[in-house]
Structure formats: C-alpha cells, structure tokens
Amino acid sequence: MRNTVSDGPRTTLTAFYWAFILYLLLPLTLMMAMSFKDANFVAFPIGDWTLDWYAKVMQDKQFLEACLYSIMIAAASTLAATTLGTWIAMLIVADGIRGRTIIFALACLPAVVPGMISAISLRIFISTIDMPTGTAAIILGHTVHAVPFVVVMALTRLRSMPRNLVDAARDLGADGVVAFFRVTLPYLGPALLGGMIFCVLLSIDDFVRTFFLGGYRPTLPMLIFAKVQGGMSPEINAMATIVLVVTAAVGLYAEFITRRARTR
Amino acid sequence: MVNSNTIAGDAAGRGASIPKYSTGIARIVNSAIYRHTLGAAVESRIGRVILLAGVPLIWLVMLHIGPIYQMLKISLLSHYPVQPGVESHFTLDNYAIFFRESLYFTPLIKSFIFATAATAATLVVVYPVAYYVAKIVKPEGRSKALLLLLVPFWAGELIRTFSVIMLLANRGAVNVLLREIGLIDRPIPMLYTSFSLGFGLVYLICLYMLLPLYSAIEKIPGQYLDAAADLGAGPFTRFRRIILPLSKDGIVSGCSLVFLTCIGVFATPMLLGGPNTVMFPETISGFFHGASDKWPVGAAFALIMLVTALIAAGIFMRLVGGKKGSAI
Numbered sequence: 230m231r232n233t234v235s236d237g238p239r240t241t242l243t244a245f246y247w248a249f250i251l252y253l254l255l256p257l258t259l260m261m262a263m264s265f266k267d268a269n270f271v272a273f274p275i276g277d278w279t280l281d282w283y284a285k286v287m288q289d290k291q292f293l294e295a296c297l298y299s300i301m302i303a304a305a306s307t308l309a310a311t312t313l314g315t316w317i318a319m320l321i322v323a324d325g326i327r328g329r330t331i332i333f334a335l336a337c338l339p340a341v342v343p344g345m346i347s348a349i350s351l352r353i354f355i356s357t358i359d360m361p362t363g364t365a366a367i368i369l370g371h372t373v374h375a376v377p378f379v380v381v382m383a384l385t386r387l388r389s390m391p392r393n394l395v396d397a398a399r400d401l402g403a404d405g406v407v408a409f410f411r412v413t414l415p416y417l418g419p420a421l422l423g424g425m426i427f428c429v430l431l432s433i434d435d436f437v438r439t440f441f442l443g444g445y446r447p448t449l450p451m452l453i454f455a456k457v458q459g460g461m462s463p464e465i466n467a468m469a470t471i472v473l474v475v476t477a478a479v480g481l482y483a484e485f486i487t488r489r490a491r492t493r
Numbered sequence: 494m495v496n497s498n499t500i501a502g503d504a505a506g507r508g509a510s511i512p513k514y515s516t517g518i519a520r521i522v523n524s525a526i527y528r529h530t531l532g533a534a535v536e537s538r539i540g541r542v543i544l545l546a547g548v549p550l551i552w553l554v555m556l557h558i559g560p561i562y563q564m565l566k567i568s569l570l571s572h573y574p575v576q577p578g579v580e581s582h583f584t585l586d587n588y589a590i591f592f593r594e595s596l597y598f599t600p601l602i603k604s605f606i607f608a609t610a611a612t613a614a615t616l617v618v619v620y621p622v623a624y625y626v627a628k629i630v631k632p633e634g635r636s637k638a639l640l641l642l643l644v645p646f647w648a649g650e651l652i653r654t655f656s657v658i659m660l661l662a663n664r665g666a667v668n669v670l671l672r673e674i675g676l677i678d679r680p681i682p683m684l685y686t687s688f689s690l691g692f693g694l695v696y697l698i699c700l701y702m703l704l705p706l707y708s709a710i711e712k713i714p715g716q717y718l719d720a721a722a723d724l725g726a727g728p729f730t731r732f733r734r735i736i737l738p739l740s741k742d743g744i745v746s747g748c749s750l751v752f753l754t755c756i757g758v759f760a761t762p763m764l765l766g767g768p769n770t771v772m773f774p775e776t777i778s779g780f781f782h783g784a785s786d787k788w789p790v791g792a793a794f795a796l797i798m799l800v801t802a803l804i805a806a807g808i809f810m811r812l813v814g815g816k817k818g819s820a821i
Binding site (some may be wrong): 316332378 | 619665
C-alpha cells in the first residue's frame with residue numbers, strides 16, 4: 230500500500246498533534262508546579278520551591294474530611310449505578326421485549342440532558358418527594374448521572390456474548406437467576422469493572438449536581454470551588470495536584486482493565 | 494443413553510430432583526429462603542418478567558422521567574413550594590417573564606452564541622488531531638497516541654478550569670513570559686473575559702469532540718484515498734471530497750455532544766468569566782438560591798433552555814447529518 234499523505238501535511242499534522250498535547254498538558258503542569266511555590270500567593274515565576282503546602286494540606290482536616298465524604302458518595306453511587314445499569318441492560322437484551330428502543334433512549338436520557346438542567350430537575354424532584362438535600366440526595370443524583378454509562382458499557386459487552394453460553398447453563402438446570410450470576414455476570418465482569426471506575430471518577434468530579442443537591446458538608450470539588458472563590462493560594466494547587474494524581478492513576482488503571490477485556 | 498435421559502428429565506421437570514452445583518452457590522439455591530422467593534419467582538412467566546423488568550422500569554420512569562416531569566409541572570404553577578394561605582394555580586406567567594425581560598433573554602442568547610462558537614472552535618482544533626491519530630499514526634501506536642490525549646481528562650472539570658487560571662492570570666504563565674521577552678510592559682487582562690471563558694470551555698470539552706471524530710475518521714478505508722490520489726486529486730480535494738463527507742457522522746455527534754455540554758456548563762463561567770459573561774445557567778441558578786418562591790420561574794427557564802438546546806442540536810443534525818437521530 231502506498232502512502233497518500235505526502236511529507237508536507239504529515240509533518241504539519243505531527244507538529245499540530247504535539248502542539249495540542251502541549252496545550253492539554255501545559256495548564257495542568259503549571260498548576261502542579263505552582264503547588265511547590267514557597268510563597269503564599271499564586272504568581273509566576275515560581276522562585277523558591279517548597280513542600281510545605283503538601284504538609285499543610287495533609288494536616289488540613291477539612292480537606293481530609295472532604296476526601297472521605299467524596300469517596301463515600303462515589304462508592305455508594307457507583308454500587309447503585311452498576312446494579313441498576315446492568316439490570317437495565319439485561320432488560321434491553323432480553324428476548325421478546327417490546328419497545329427496546331424506547332427503553333434504551335430512556336436509559337440514555339440523563340446523559341443527553343445538560344448537567345445544569347439535570348441538577349435542577351433533581352433538586353425539584355427531591356423536594357416534591359420530601360427528601361432533604363444532603364448525602365442521600367447527592368448519591369441519588371450521581372447515580373442517575375452514571376446509569377447511562379453503565380448501560381452502554383454493559384450492552385456493548387452483552388452483545389458480544391455468545392448466546393449459547395446461557396442456553397447451555399439453562400440446559401444444565403440453572404434457572405434464570407443462577408444463569409445470570411454464574412454465567413452472564415462473570416462474562417460482564419471486566420467491562421463492569423471498567424464502568425465502575427468510570428462511575429467513581431464521574432462522581433468525584435461532579436460539581437453541578439452536588440452544588441444543587443448538597444448540604445453543608447463539602448465534597449472535594451465543592452471545597453476546591455469555595456477555596457478558589459475565596460482567593461488563590463498554592464495550597465489549592467497542592468490539593469488539586471493530589472486529587473489529579475490519584476484520579477489519573479485510577480483512570481489509567483481503568484483504561485488498562487478495559488483494554489485487556491477487549492483483547493481477551 | 495440413560496444418562497442423557499436423566500439430564501433431559503431434570504431440565505424439563507425441575508423439582509423432581511435438585512440440580513447439583515459444584516460450589517457454594519448450591520447452598521444458596523437450595524436453601525428454603527431462595528426456593529420460596531427468587532426460586533419460586535423464576536418458575537412462572539410473570540415472575541420472570543417482574544424480576545427482569547420491575548426494578549429497571551420503576552427506576553427509569555421514576556428517576557429518568559420523573560424529575561423532568563416534576564420540573565414541567567412546577568414551571569406551570571404560580572407558587573412553589575406551597576406556603577400556607579397562598580393558593581397555587583395553573584399559569585403560563587413563568588414562561589412569559591422570560592420573553593418580557595431582556596435581563597433574562599440576553600444571557601440565553603449569550604449562552605447560545607458562546608456554545609456555538611466554542612463548538613466551532615473545538616471542531617477546527619480537534620479535527621486535525623483526530624485525523625492525525627486515526628490515519629497517520631501507525632496502528633500499533635494509536636492507542637498510545639490516544640491515551641496521551643486522554644490523560645488530562647481524568648482531572649475533573651473543576652481542576653482543569655482552575656489550571657487555566659494559572660495560564661491566563663495577570664501574573665500567570667503567559668503574561669509573565671511575554672513580559673520576560675519584553676513584548677509587553679503591563680499584563681494583558683485575559684482572565685475574567687470572554688476570551689478566558691472560551692479558552693477554558695474548549696479546554697474542558699475537546700475530548701467529547703475527539704472521540705466521535707476519531708472513530709469516524711478511522712473507519713474511512715485507506716484505499717479510497719489512494720484511488721483518489723491515483724485519479725489526480727490533490728490533498729485538499731481528497732480532504733473535501735472524501736474525508737470530510739465520510740467523517741460527517743463523527744462531526745455531527747461530536748458537535749451535538751459538545752454543544753449540549755457547553756450550554757449546561759455551570760462552574761466554568763463562574764470561575765473564568767467576568768461580569769460581562771453571565772451565562773444562562775447562572776441566571777437560572779439565581780432562582781434556586783435565595784428566595785425560594787422563584788422556583789417556578791427557574792423551572793420554566795430551565796425548560797426553555799433544555800428545549801431550545803435540543804431543538805438547536807436537532808436542527809444541526811438534520812442539516813448536516815441528513816437523517817435525524819443518526820448521532821446520539
């Protein structure tokens with residue numbers, strides 16, 4: 230096969246790609262670099278370097294509490310979203326279901342509605358069912374947000390599943406429930422694990438839903454938002470850097486898992 | 494023979510003999526609790542349907558439609574939350590307010606212009622990158638090239654927005670660099686303007702454009718391009734006549750996704766925008782914080798935004814994509 234892209238455009242495009250990577254990474258790198266600045270205001274050049282801000286963040290009770298709170302919410306909403314998303318996906322692929330397209334469209338609805346509107350509608354919804362704002366409401370909101378992604382991921386995997394696996398299980402005497410837990414669920418496993426990590430990241434990143442549904446206990450994004458509005462300090466940079474490094478590591482791991490699942 | 498008969502008999506008439514499982518699951522399946530609840534349910538057709546469809550349908554109707562429905566209902570009420578002594582009645586006033594006051598009208602138009610501009614800018618910037626990864630990078634290197642693009646997106650919305658401040662602030666990297674070189678004496682005010690907001694928005698959402706574009710461009714067979722080149726088409730003609738039309742699906746879904754996300758972005762304008770860039774989401778949020786009797790107006794405005802955004806995205810899909818609903 231001949232290469233149709235001549236050298237001119239090829240070099241330009243390569244340069245453009247790397248320029249784009251630079252554009253993506255530069256602000257984050259600057260943000261991380263600033264967390265080592267030995268002064269209590271945010272400005273370039275950095276001058277002296279220090280690790281003090283990290284020491285300060287690590288002793289910041291508010292930050293540690295926000296971390297725990299965020300992780301708790303992420304765990305709860307991920308668990309709920311994974312269960313519901315898988316269940317909905319099973320319904321969509323089931324035999325003899327009418328209105329499959331409608332169910333699928335419904336399942337995807339929260340992903341299409343802009344975040345702000347979804348947050349407001351949920352705020353109204355919880356007040357009509359007399360549910361107070363706070364932890365439970367946040368978990369509910371994050372779950373609604375995450376379900377469509379789980380559904381799509383589970384569906385993709387389910388569609389590649391050989392039909393006869395479940396048939397064989399049924400022939401051997403497993404009822405529907407047993408066949409699901411012993412055959413379908415293990416088959417879905419890797420895709421679901423990737424989906425779960427994605428849900429965790431969605432939940433930890435979410436700002437607008439938490440903003441409308443939350444009470445007085447701040448989650449991580451709420452805390453960072455409040456601090457940014459309150460005035461810049463390298464302490465925020467240190468906080469954001471810690472969060473960034475942890476979420477990036479988790480994201481990379483998720484990417485690794487889903488990739489392995491796809492090739493297997 | 495005898496063996497296969499027994500197995501067939503087992504499968505047909507269950508309960509006659511208990512199926513044997515090799516692991517601990519047998520204990521659950523054979524336990525009285527299981528047999529009387531789930532086990533009994535899956536025996537009958539109705540039980541199976543309820544087990545399969547019950548929870549998903551309740552969830553979908555309650556929480557995927559419910560909130561939007563409640564928002565619609567409240568947007569038509571004169572008062573909410575209902576206070577003692579105040580009658581709440583049906584009204585269209587909340588929608589009328591929007592059209593009467595330019596104070597409310599302008600932010601929506603601004604939001605639309607901004608979202609459209611950001612979408613266009615994202616498309617122009619991301620297209621070459623997607624093309625490069627899909628067509629020029631060798632297949633072995635593609636996932637690495639993509640992964641490098643994905644890394645920044647594991648940082649959340651807020652952290653990415655915050656990092657843009659580092660770049661654009663008066664004592665941020667760009668201004669300090671320009672001053673060091675000697676191009677400027679005093680910093681260019683970039684933060685808290687439309688520029689910083691646009692820059693931040695593009696930075697925030699380019700992934701949503703990248704992935705659909707990449708998957709569309711990757712599907713274009715290389716032979717088409719070879720054939721066109723053999724027939725004498727130059728690079729520009731090849732791009733215009735082959736690559737662009739064949740990547741249309743990716744453009745449509747990428748643009749719709751980016752547009753709908755941009756419209757609903759809430760934190761970014763608050764952090765990167767200034768007094769001149771009050772967007773519609775911020776206007777709406779004002780009705781929910783503070784005096785709570787403005788909820789119906791807020792709900793009406795949110796619906797106006799949702800409907801206009803979806804219509805705009807729909808028109809765009811129809812115009813560019815040819816057939817409706819081909820994208821999302």
